[in-house]
Amino acid sequence: MKLSPGDPVENYLRASHVSITAETLASTRKALGLDKPVPVQYMNWVGNLLKGDFGVSYSKKVPVIDLVSEAIVPTFQLGLFSFLILLLTAPILGIISAVNKNSFIDYIVQALSYTGVSVPTFWLGYILIIIFAVSLKILPVSGRGGLENLILPCITLVTPLVAQTTFLIRKSILEQMEKPHVENAVIRGVSRKKVIINHLLRNAAIPIVTVLSSNIMFLLTGSVLIEEIFSWPGIGKLFATAVRTGDFPLIQIMLLFFGVMSVIVNEITQIMIKYIDPKLRLKEKTGM
CATH class of the missing domain: 1.10.3720.10 (MetI-like)
Structure with missing residues (x-):
């Protein structure tokens, strides 16, 4: 997924109707946890999964x-x-x-x-x-x-x-x-x-x-x-x-x-x- 074209953060901002700037990209990436190494992101996802938190869709804004x-x-x-x-x-x-x-x-x-x-x-x-x-x-x-x-x-x-x-x-x-x-x-x-x-x-x-x-x-x-x-x-x-x-x-x-x-x-x-x-x-x- 990391090697696929396109930036999910940009798609997230477009879905949120937020202007895309270097500042908003950086802050959103940090808020979503995408600034961390891939292994850390994966472990965070597994941890949330075990707690029953499956995440929220970037594009639809619903669970x-x-x-x-x-x-x-x-x-x-x-x-x-x-x-x-x-x-x-x-x-x-x-x-x-x-x-x-x-x-x-x-x-x-x-x-x-x-x-x-x-x-x-x-x-x-x-x-x-x-x-x-x-x-x-x-x-x-x-x-x-x-x-x-x-x-x-x-x-x-x-x-x-x-x-x-x-x-x-x-x-x-x-x-x-x-x-x-x-x-x-x-x-x-x-x-x-x-x-x-x-x-x-x-x-x-x-x-x-x-x-x-x-x-x-x-x-x-x-x-x-x-x-x-x-x-x-x-x-x-x-x-x-x-x-x-x-x-x-x-x-x-x-x-x-x-x-x-x-x-x-x-x-x-x-x-x-x-x-x-x-x-x-x-x-x-x-x-x-």
């Missing part, structure tokens, strides 16, 4: 915790709907592609996945705006409102994730199909449905859960560009504004938020993996 609290709901809303789309599409496409390897359906799914991975997110967002908001006028272009406002940002956000996750699920299923127990099940005449559910999905569940969990963090932290394009008032847009204005207190609390969310998602993932894989539960019980 940063209030700004983050307001932005969390729109981001969670966008992330939840995007994750539901991901959950309902990627596993199905990956399984269909894998069990129909080298078929016309497989080639179509792979072609769509390659396209989804290759298309830049910002370009996709603008194309969707031009088609559905400007030309057809059937969807709103920006802002937060009803469910219709979620459609374009959700599609833009989730498209590369669906494509990437479909590839990974297809790969995991194909690896399981080569295992001896799956081949034996097919030879024994086990129905295709039972082979997919009892043998392929069960054994491919761990990498699938891991991939989906990692996508949750991307949906929460990787939505900066999407929220900027669609003027979505969430964490991503707030973070982008904070970086542009050099709003240190706001940047710091948001980085802390991203870190805490990462730890929470990782812990939930580990719990789910242990629940799915009995071997891991047995190892934990025996200590081996």
Whole structure:
């Protein structure tokens, strides 16, 4: 943050409608504690954090915790709907592609996945705006409102994730199909449905859960560009504004938020993996 262009003190003074002079810069820098060495500034911030003082936004002049609290709901809303789309599409496409390897359906799914991975997110967002908001006028272009406002940002956000996750699920299923127990099940005449559910999905569940969990963090932290394009008032847009204005207190609390969310998602993932894989539960019980 210290190496980023711009002076946060100047931005602070502009937001306060105070004339920028050498004297006001020096006095404000001292009042904000920005004249001290970086390690001292950090320790002061940690000390205030432990006391429940998260700081005040330089640009908005309100407690940063209030700004983050307001932005969390729109981001969670966008992330939840995007994750539901991901959950309902990627596993199905990956399984269909894998069990129909080298078929016309497989080639179509792979072609769509390659396209989804290759298309830049910002370009996709603008194309969707031009088609559905400007030309057809059937969807709103920006802002937060009803469910219709979620459609374009959700599609833009989730498209590369669906494509990437479909590839990974297809790969995991194909690896399981080569295992001896799956081949034996097919030879024994086990129905295709039972082979997919009892043998392929069960054994491919761990990498699938891991991939989906990692996508949750991307949906929460990787939505900066999407929220900027669609003027979505969430964490991503707030973070982008904070970086542009050099709003240190706001940047710091948001980085802390991203870190805490990462730890929470990782812990939930580990719990789910242990629940799915009995071997891991047995190892934990025996200590081996």
